[in-house]
Amino acid sequence: MDKFKLYRKILLILIAIFAFFYVVQVVKVFYYPSEIKIAIGENKSIDVIFPFSLSITNNEDFIVQSVYNQTASNSFRKNYKIDGIDVGEVEFEVKLLGLIPIKKFDVNVVDRIELVPGGNAIGVRLNTKGVLVVAVTDVLGIDGNRYNPAKDAGIKPGDSILEINDVKVKDAEHVVKILNELKEDKVKIKLNRNNINYEVEVKPVKSMQDNCYRLGIWVRDKTAGVGTLTFYDKETKTFGALGHGITDMDTGNLLSVENGKILNAKIASIEQGKKGSPGEIKGVFYETEKELGKIYKNSSFGIFGIINDEFINSNKQKPLPIGFKEEVKLGKAYILSTINDNKVEKFEIEIIKKQAQTHPDSKSMTIKITDERLLEKTGGIVQGMSGSPIIQDNKIIGAVTHVFVNDPTKGYGIYIEWMLEQFK
Secondary structure, three states: OHHHHHHHHHHHHHHHHHHHHHHHHHHHHHOOOOEEEEEOOOEEEEEEEOOEEEEEOOOOOOOEEEEEEEOOOOOOEEEEEEEEOOOEEEEEEEEEOOOEEEEEEEEEEEOOOEEEEOOOEEEEEEEEEEEEEEEEOOEEEOOOOEEOHHHHOOOOOOOEEEEEOOEEOOOHHHHHHHHHHHOOOOEEEEEEEOOEEEEEEEOOEEEOOOOOEEOOEEEEEEEEEEEEEEEEOOOOOEEEEOOOOOEOOOOOOEOOEEEEEEEEOEEEEEEOOEOOEOOEEEEEOOOOOOEEEEEEEEEOOEEEEEEOHHHHHHOOOOOEEEOOHHHOOOEEEEEEEEEEOOEEEEEEEEEEEEOOOOOOOOOOEEEEEOOHHHHHHHOOOOEOOOOOEEEEOOEEEEEEEEEEOOEEEEEEEEEHHHHHHHHO
16 A cells, blocks of 8 residues: 555656646747748757647748658657748747647748958047037026026927027037027027927027027037947948947937047057946047048947948958847857957857847847956956957857946847848
């Protein structure tokens, strides 16, 4: 009797273990990504367990070819092999008992793009569209009274002033020049707020300080800094850098681009990163030097533009294929960056976490610097390394974007696919 109870207990434990692992496998079905990318000429394998099956909802075998093999070792598991035949998108469906639809996902067959990885330190010079309002303040009028014309008209920090009385604003000095040439009681101002254009009327005030007409605003019309080139395409000559957007230090707003350029930057010094205090690569670049390229877009996922032929012809880096976000694995990888003698070098990192993202985000994966040389020199990730390409399995999978303030050895990276979407 005791043996019977023991056997029954063991059997129940085995059944519970089997049920647990089976439930885990079933749950995986519901967490299949909504889209899987396959490069032309390559394939993907998908495991599906009984009682589920996989089928194409639209019969387009000219885009993919799908076959399955029931493995001899496990009669409950089917391995589906999907071959990418031609560019296009096909919908697959997981069904229960071959009848009840449970989950749909798209298989997108694409060309695997090849890009030249960067790692070069670059100087970034950006001129904004119009001028950015960073503060609204009082104006002391010639009558001794204080006025706030901008605030009265509803102008706020973060607004961009594009035109005054239909005259396109070039820079901060141009604002003063226009106002003093007009000398009107009221002026019409076209401004942009959150990508929406507005028109307001403002009554400028003649300042006691310099006898000039003022609106009561502090503005910024340009910014400059050092970052890292992520990649460029030899065919289209387009480049991407930084992995995050350039924002105004006072308002936090993404700066709109009127024109800008990237230049070769020389590393002057490095301030090590420490807990609670991010470090910084300090570089210098000069307007007299030849520009490497022109910036045409500043987005939340990097800056983009056209790179010069001279740089392309002089660069020795070879193109690498990109890695799709679902191909990114936890474990070893490396970044390319410049920290010494203006030389691009490899530094080992580890990908310790990745996000299953369906929408662009600059925090796609968590990385940790493991290279002793880099840790000794910088303490980890520092300002100026943003944009350093991340490479795994000989593919460009992303770029460094942020550092953890409380642990400079760790930071975030963005999937390369999110950066490439900015070209659409």
